[in-house]
Amino acid sequence: MxxxxxxxxxxxxxxxxxAFSITGLIMLIGAIDLVARGLNYSIEFTGGTLVQFELAxxxxxxxxxxxxxxxxxxxxxxxxxxxxxxxxxxxxxxxxTQAAADTQAVADAVARALxxxxxxxxxxxxxxEAVGPKVGRELQGKAVMAILFSFVVTLVYLAFRFEWRxxxxxxxxxxxxxxxxxxxxxxxxxxxxxxxxxxxxxxxGYSLNDTIIIFDRVRENLRKxxxxxxxxxLNLSINETLPRxxxxxxxTIATTLALLILAGEVIRPFAWVMTFGIFTGTFSSIxxxxxxxxxxxxxxxxxxxxxxxxxxxxxxAAPAASGPPATPSSAPSPRAPQPAR
Amino acid sequence: xxxxxxxxxxxxxLIVISIISLVPRNTKQRMIEAGTGRMKDTxxxxxxxxxxxxxxxxxxxxxxxDQSRGPVPDCAxxxxxxxxxxxxxxxxxxxxxxxxxxQGRCRLxxxxxxxKDPARxxxxxxxxxxxxxxxxxxxxxxxxxxxxxDAVLRKAGIKSRTTxxxxxxxxLFGDTxxxxxxxxxxxxxxxxxVLSSLLFxxxxxxxxxxxxxxxxxxxxxxNRPDVRAAMPRGIELRWGAQSESRGARAYRALxxxxxxxxxxxxxxxxxxxxxxxxxxxxxxxxQLSRRGARIFSQETARHIGDFMAIIxxxxxxxxxxxxxxxxxxxxxxxxxxxxxxxxxxxxxxxRAGALPAPLTIVDERTISGTLGADxxxxxxxxxxxxxxxxxxxxxxxxxxxxxxxxxxxxLYCLFTLAGLAAFGFTLTLPGLAGFxxxxxxxxxxxxxxxxxxxxxxxxxxxxxxxxxxxFLHAMNAIVDSNVSTILTALILYAVGTGPVQGFAIxxxxxxxxxxxxxxxxxxxxxxxxxxxxxxxxxxxx
Numbered sequence: 093m094x095x096x097x098x099x100x101x102x103x104x105x106x107x108x109x110x111a112f113s114i115t116g117l118i119m120l121i122g123a124i125d126l127v128a129r130g131l132n133y134s135i136e137f138t139g140g141t142l143v144q145f146e147l148a149x150x151x152x153x154x155x156x157x158x159x160x161x162x163x164x165x166x167x168x169x170x171x172x173x174x175x176x177x178x179x180x181x182x183x184x185x186x187x188x189t190q191a192a193a194d195t196q197a198v199a200d201a202v203a204r205a206l207x208x209x210x211x212x213x214x215x216x217x218x219x220x221e222a223v224g225p226k227v228g229r230e231l232q233g234k235a236v237m238a239i240l241f242s243f244v245v246t247l248v249y250l251a252f253r254f255e256w257r258x259x260x261x262x263x264x265x266x267x268x269x270x271x272x273x274x275x276x277x278x279x280x281x282x283x284x285x286x287x288x289x290x291x292x293x294x295x296x297g298y299s300l301n302d303t304i305i306i307f308d309r310v311r312e313n314l315r316k317x318x319x320x321x322x323x324x325x326l327n328l329s330i331n332e333t334l335p336r337x338x339x340x341x342x343x344t345i346a347t348t349l350a351l352l353i354l355a356g357e358v359i360r361p362f363a364w365v366m367t368f369g370i371f372t373g374t375f376s377s378i379x380x381x382x383x384x385x386x387x388x389x390x391x392x393x394x395x396x397x398x399x400x401x402x403x404x405x406x407x408x409a410a411p412a413a414s415g416p417p418a419t420p421s422s423a424p425s426p427r428a429p430q431p432a433r
Numbered sequence: 434x435x436x437x438x439x440x441x442x443x444x445x446x447l448i449v450i451s452i453i454s455l456v457p458r459n460t461k462q463r464m465i466e467a468g469t470g471r472m473k474d475t476x477x478x479x480x481x482x483x484x485x486x487x488x489x490x491x492x493x494x495x496x497x498x499d500q501s502r503g504p505v506p507d508c509a510x511x512x513x514x515x516x517x518x519x520x521x522x523x524x525x526x527x528x529x530x531x532x533x534x535x536q537g538r539c540r541l542x543x544x545x546x547x548x549k550d551p552a553r554x555x556x557x558x559x560x561x562x563x564x565x566x567x568x569x570x571x572x573x574x575x576x577x578x579x580x581x582x583d584a585v586l587r588k589a590g591i592k593s594r595t596t597x598x599x600x601x602x603x604x605l606f607g608d609t610x611x612x613x614x615x616x617x618x619x620x621x622x623x624x625x626x627v628l629s630s631l632l633f634x635x636x637x638x639x640x641x642x643x644x645x646x647x648x649x650x651x652x653x654x655x656n657r658p659d660v661r662a663a664m665p666r667g668i669e670l671r672w673g674a675q676s677e678s679r680g681a682r683a684y685r686a687l688x689x690x691x692x693x694x695x696x697x698x699x700x701x702x703x704x705x706x707x708x709x710x711x712x713x714x715x716x717x718x719x720q721l722s723r724r725g726a727r728i729f730s731q732e733t734a735r736h737i738g739d740f741m742a743i744i745x746x747x748x749x750x751x752x753x754x755x756x757x758x759x760x761x762x763x764x765x766x767x768x769x770x771x772x773x774x775x776x777x778x779x780x781x782x783x784r785a786g787a788l789p790a791p792l793t794i795v796d797e798r799t800i801s802g803t804l805g806a807d808x809x810x811x812x813x814x815x816x817x818x819x820x821x822x823x824x825x826x827x828x829x830x831x832x833x834x835x836x837x838x839x840x841x842x843x844l845y846c847l848f849t850l851a852g853l854a855a856f857g858f859t860l861t862l863p864g865l866a867g868f869x870x871x872x873x874x875x876x877x878x879x880x881x882x883x884x885x886x887x888x889x890x891x892x893x894x895x896x897x898x899x900x901x902x903x904f905l906h907a908m909n910a911i912v913d914s915n916v917s918t919i920l921t922a923l924i925l926y927a928v929g930t931g932p933v934q935g936f937a938i939x940x941x942x943x944x945x946x947x948x949x950x951x952x953x954x955x956x957x958x959x960x961x962x963x964x965x966x967x968x969x970x971x972x973x974x
Contacts, residue, residue: 094830095887144804196794218804220551224795227495231930238928245920253913287863290925290933294867294940297921298874301914305881308910336884339830340877346822347873351866354818356811358487358804359866366870 097334104330104378105323105386111379115272115372122275131278133184134285135221137235139228140184141198144219147177151210156181159209163201174357178218195222235289239270242293246300254307257394261385262303265376269299272372273365282361291362295369298344302337302377309333310385314396321398322389326382341374437964440957447949448844451851455480481854484546485861485935488809490802491546492554493931497539499793508539514785515792516541517778518562521674521748525557541792551799559794562746564698564786567671569740569753570639570689574665583626585663586654591627628654635686637740637753645676645683655687667692674748688749690742695732698786700725706776715768715776719783726762734759743782750782751775812865819869820846827876831883833973837958838879841950845875848946853939861935871943877914878951881907883974896972900959904952911952915944 135142153170160168160181168183183198199222206215223231246266250259273292277284309329317325348370352363389396459476486493498511505511512535519533519541532544548554570576631651632641643651654660655670664670673686704719721729733756740753754766768776823842827835849868853860860868886903894902919941926937963969 096830146803196797199797216801216803217799218801220797220799222794222797226497227796234928234930238924241924241928242921245924246917249917249920286930286933287936290863290929290936293921293925294870294918297918300917301877304913304917305910308913332888333884335887336877336880339826339880339884340874343823343826343876343880344870344873346826347819347869350815350819350822351869353815354811355815355866355869356808358808359812359862362863362866 095335096338097331100331100334101327102331102334103327105327105383108379108383111375112383115268115375115380119271119275122272122278126274126278129278129281131274132281132283134283134288135182135184135223135228136285137228137232138184139195139223139225140182141195141202141223142180142182142219142221143199143202143217144173144178144180145202145206146216146218147179147210148214148216150176153179155209156205159205160202162208163205165198165201165205168198168202178357195224198222231286235286238289238293242296246296253304254311255394255396257388257392257396258307258311258385260388261381262300262307264384265303265381266296266300268376268380269295269369269372272376273369276368276372277365280364282364285361287359288361288365291365291369295365295373298369299373299376302373303381305336306330306333306377306381307385310382322386322396325398326386330378330382337374337377341370344370437957437960440953440960444844444954444957447848450855451847454851454855455482455847457481482850483853483857483859484805484809485859485864485931486544486546486798486805487800487862487932488805488860488865489546490549490800490805491544492548492551493796493798494543494545494555494558494794495536495796496541496543496558496792497795499791501793502791505790510784511788511790512539512541513781514562514788515790517781517785518746519543519558521746521750521782522557522560526554540795547802549801551797555794559792560746561789561791562698562785564701564783565694565744566696567690567692567694567742567744568736569637569742570668570691571739573638574668575639575670575689576634578663578665578668579629579632580626582628582660582663585659586627586657589657589659591654628660632687633684637755639689639740640753641687641689642679642684643687645685648672648676648685651687671742671744671747671749674745674750686749688742688753690744690749694744695736695741696721696725696729698783700728701783701787704780704783704787706773706778706780708773708776709767715771715773717766717768717776717780717783719764719766719780721762721764723762729764730759730761743779745782745786751779808862809865812862812869816865816869816872820872823872823876827879831974834883834886834959837955837962838876838883838951840958841879841954842872842875844954845943845946845950846872848949849939849943852942852946856942858938858942859931859935860939861932863932864935864939867936867939868943871940871947874918875943875947875951878907878911878947879955881910882951882955886972886974890972890974896969897963899972900963904956908952911948915948919944 153172156179157170160166160170165181165183168181170179170181172178173180181202199220203217206212247259247263250262253259254262270292273295276282277288277292282288306329309332310325313320313325313329313332314322317328320328345367348363348367351359352367355363457478457480459478460481496515498505498508498515500508516533516535523531523533526545526548530546532542534542536542543554543558545554628651631643631647631654633643634640635642652672668689669692671688671690673688676683676685678684700722702720702722704717706715706717708714709716736756737758738755740755742749742753743751751768754768766779768779820842824839827838827842829835831838849871852858882903885907886899889899889902889906890896922937922940922944926934926941929937
């Protein structure tokens with residue numbers, strides 16, 4: 093039998109500072125990008141018009157732009173969608189004052205511009221969306237509701253399932269995933285539609301699974317190995333669940349990559365978010381949830397806070413991962429960090 | 434062994450149910466005929482999975498009452514009237530099952546799968562409603578003229594395709610052996626005509642019934658210019674709004690009515706449904722304007738005992754009531770013992786014609802069938818590649834146990850699709866993506882179980898015990914992880930729109946299916962394996 097990471101004994105928690113720096117950097121870049129450019133909201137949220145068409149022959153983008161200008165669509169974005177002959181014209185509503193009827197007029201104007209520049213019959217309308225400002229606002233509200241609701245439900249579930257310290261650590265990890273994913277969406281300039289919001293929530297669920305599976309193991313090991321401290325038990329649990337993590341993330345990544353590469357342009361933002369989400373979800377379960385749990389147990393020690401009090405004090409750095417694999421049952425572990433004083 | 438057999442029965446039953454719910458079946462599809470531009474019903478055999486508009490192409494419209502030219506006080510009533518109007522026009526859309534529903538209080542959703550022309554669809558929906566009252570053909574002018582109409586059709590070379598064989602034979606003989614005049618008279622005497630053979634006399638003068646499956650044919654016949662020319666002066670034909678069943682068959686009513694309306698919706702001020710206290714009848718009480726009252730009292734005085742068809746947008750609504758006496762400004766329509774619901778519906782029809790609600794489109798999504806087909810093609814391709822990768826990973830890593838998981842994965846796909854079909858949920862593009870994604874996630878339960886079994890084996894447990902404990906100990910983590918995903922999906926379903934709801938639904942069904950396949954099916958396969966090889970020392974895992 094093939095065994096990946098069997099009896100692995102990496103000291104994951106030791107690398108927490110490097111991990112924090114990496115994710116902090118990603119978030120920082122995301123934040124800067126977010127302030128500088130803002131999120132690329134779809135017309136579902138802003139209201140506006142989107143027209144996707146397929147040209148029979150390739151036409152310089154400039155020609156189409158000129159034709160759009162000629163019918164008075166100056167502010168409209170125009171970009172290739174998947175292939176050279178496939179285009180999307182998108183015009184967001186300028187302000188809340190614009191009426192719903194205007195979005196219809198814009199869509200008709202795009203058709204007029206195309207009739208003039210490439211000729212009717214030389215293009216095919218693939219998609220036409222005209223969202224009024226009111227519907228846009230409603231969908232914004234719905235997206236916010238979805239995010240808030242899922243947060244509340246997650247909290248209730250965690251409170252029911254775990255002791256509050258574990259729950260809080262899981263929440264911090266989940267919050268990290270949301271922030272990191274938003275940073276990713278911003279940097280990649282992915283279009284934020286309701287489907288992408290759905291993807292973010294799915295990422296949250298997925299990452300939470302991962303955290304829960306590790307924490308389940310931590311709880312089990314805390315009962316099993318009474319003499320080991322929390323630092324060791326966290327490391328042990330992460331290592332024990334490592335083969336499962338690798339396999340599950342492997343199969344999930346395989347499907348999201350298939351979606352990303354093969355499933356077409358419409359679903360691509362969703363696939364990007366899911367693919368990134370699997371990475372960040374895995375990362376946060378190991379490098380955010382576990383260290384945060386240690387930190388919480390240090391500040392507010394519970395009955396599981398064995399040895400957590402000394403966590404983070406610099407003096408007795410935990411031994412390197414290259415140490416001899418410790419059989420879990422060996423009592424008092426030689427790897428236990430020594431008290432600072 | 435008995436336990437294994439029971440499990441196999443359960444699995445077998447699940448597979449049979451799934452396959453039954455996925456057997457392709459015939460569905461009617463209404464399409465615009467290329468040549469004539471008229472609607473035509475065709476029967477198509479396809480998988481019974483509902484596809485969302487983003488996959489089959491079509492138009493989604495959300496409409497609200499246009500308040501830009503002055504506020505509309507009761508938008509809920511206005512939207513209900515608009516819904517009633519759009520429903521009467523349903524046959525004009527180029528789709529079999531248009532969705533017309535009120536969302537919230539003041540918004541109307543119209544979804545037309547397969548419709549290609551948004552401008553045409555919008556025209557049909559936004560056209561102002563027109564209500565009129567017309568007296569039915571009391572003198573049976575149309576019935577008397579039917580032989581002439583039949584003759585016209587015969588002259589045009591239209592043969593009765595649907596009537597019984599004798600008439601066809603009579604026509605055949607007529608063509609060869611008789612003169613034209615003889616032929617006409619012979620046909621009149623002996624064989625039912627093309628049109629008259631399709632019409633059955635209804636309960637009142639001017640009412641005819643057409644078998645539901647024949648009505649597109651009859652509709653095309655009566656709209657022919659030569660047939661119109663042969664119609665008696667002052668009489669027109671109007672279809673009933675809905676099909677009704679008499680006995681085992683469904684019929685559609687066709688009314689011959691006077692071409693001159695006695696009054697139109699403009700003169701109607703209000704209409705309310707209520708239950709008459711003394712007679713306990715369902716009634717609709719209506720009030721006319723002063724001008725309307727003057728006209729109506731004259732007309733009703735002349736037509737006492739006649740039937741009055743209530744026509745909205747060219748469709749006769751309900752059964753025409755009989756005029757009992759002269760009616761002035763206030764009248765009532767008695768529906769007898771019919772439920773109050775029908776009276777409310779009729780009142781809504783009257784109001785819809787009286788107070789046209791101008792609609793504005795607040796949300797439009799049109800997706801071409803080509804894009805939908807591309808999406809299906811790409812999505813399926815991604816799914817196949819994803820599944821192959823998952824199979825390679827699972828079998829490569831877990832060997833024979835992995836193969837069991839893959840077998841379960843096949844069942845998982847079957848169960849999920851069957852779940853979508855059986856409960857009539859809609860598969861959308863995000864749903865398809867969710868399905869592909871869930872294939873990757875579905876094996877998680879098996880991974881958790883297999884890893885546990887491996888650990889138990891490492892701890893030196895016997896095969897049988899390791900398998901049992903592996904399943905038992907992994908259960909906690911499996912349930913936990915699935916519960917959190919289901920919760921997220923439920924929220925998405927609650928707040929999402931069509932495509933996102935499709936995603937949530939496939940995710941939920943997928944999780945339930947994966948619990949069945951990964952836990953129950955795989956455990957059964959393991960039990961069989963262990964039963965058949967009791968002497969096995971090492972597990973291929």
